[in-house]
Amino acid sequence: MKQKLMPILILALGLGGANCKKETILITGSETMHTMLNVVASGYSNKAPDTKVEVQGGGSFEGIEKLFEGKTDIAASSRPLTPEEQVQLEKKGKFEGVLIGYDGIAIVVHPENPVSKLTLDQVSKVFSGEINDWSKLGGKPGPIHVLLRNDKSGTTAYFETHILRQRDLGEKAYQAAKKKEYISSAKIVTDNDSMADEIQKDPAAVGFMGMGNAQIQNKGKVKAVPYARTEKDPFVEPNIQNVSNREYKLARGLYLFYLSDRGKKIDEFVTYITSEEGQALVLKSGYLRSTLSTVEVEASKQ
Structure with a gap:
């Protein structure tokens, strides 16, 4: 009798472990x-x-x-x-x-976009609509299509203060630009993958996302543009090494x-x-x- 009960007991214990709720x-x-x-x-x-x-x-x-x-x-x-x-x-x-x-924030465009560098002031003017043609940035003539994450995005909030409103250029620049708003015609996307998909389909699009999202999760869909605060500063690509040595600002x-x-x-x-x-x-x-x-x-x- 004992020999017959042992397999049943072992099975019961096994099932109990499998049903243990995580x-x-x-x-x-x-x-x-x-x-x-x-x-x-x-x-x-x-x-x-x-x-x-x-x-x-x-x-x-x-x-x-x-x-x-x-x-x-x-x-x-x-x-x-x-x-x-x-x-x-x-x-x-x-x-x-x-x-x-x-994480670094990358300014991203279509992989075939010829624009090779951007300053903070240029990026601010693109996202406010003051610069609306790629030819003004060294690209091919044509309208710039701005993409934004929704207003629940921490990256969007950071970008608005530090880049659009130019806080990274100092208090004087920030006070002069603190009422700037994103261009009203910007297309709102839900997440970074959606932004990358839109840019991959639209050679005229521009957006921003975390460096990791741009270079790993969405590699090949977007190009991260080298960035500098001013024309006098070196233009630097967003990558782990450049962020860690403080060259990418x-x-x-x-x-x-x-x-x-x-x-x-x-x-x-x-x-x-x-x-x-x-x-x-x-x-x-x-x-x-x-x-x-x-x-x-x-x-x-x-």
């Missing part, structure tokens, strides 16, 4: 960080097979809003919190903000925000992404490790 960590937010977080989540699943990490996009604003509403565990953001957002989060309880990497930090009383599983995942193994996956995804102290976090700092 704990889920939901990360919502930055489209720039989406692919990188999926890569890290995959690596983490090998370390913690009892935990599932689910990554959703929507933009940095969306992630932070969902964190306010208690609809996500972690907000992924390609910009720091605003003072108002910090106050809102403090009302929810103690929160943590962790820098997990750095258009760079920003990437963050995770979360409430610290929501369980140890969240803390364990954040510990993993900032560990040597997690940071190697960040680098593999085309972004810079947060541990590189030489990186220029804010382009406005010299």
Whole structure:
């Protein structure tokens, strides 16, 4: 009798393990960080097979809003919190903000577009509509078709302040340009992949996206244009080496925000992404490790 019961007992135990429900960590937010977080989540699943990490996009604003509403565990953001957002989060309880990497912002065009370099002032005038023909930038004559991410994008918010409104040229330039708006005819796209698809189809299009998105996820669909703050500065291509040695000036930090009383599983995942193994996956995804102290976090700092 005992011999017959043993296989049944083993089968029951096996089924019980197979039906064990995984704990889920939901990360919502930055489209720039989406692919990188999926890569890290995959690596983490090998370390913690009892935990599932689910990554959703929507933009940095969306992630932070969902964190306010208690609809996500972690907000992924390609910009720091605003003072108002910090106050809102403090009302929810103690929160943590962790820098997990750095990314350059690339100005992207069609791969066959002959434009070979752009200054900050030129880019600002393109996205405001003051420059509306490629011939004024060394390209073939024809209208410029501006593409933008939606207003929930952290990259769009950063770009608006630092490039469109020229904060990276100093306070005087910013005060003169702080009322600038994006051109009203700009086409709005939902995410970086959609922007790359539009540019691939339209040789007259221009947009911007994270360096990792441009050079890894959408390689071949877009061309990243070398950039300089002024004509006197060297024109530099956005890549890991140029951001890490501070030669490419258009760079920003990437963050995770979360409430610290929501369980140890969240803390364990954040510990993993900032560990040597997690940071190697960040680098593999085309972004810079947060541990590189030489990186220029804010382009406005010299």
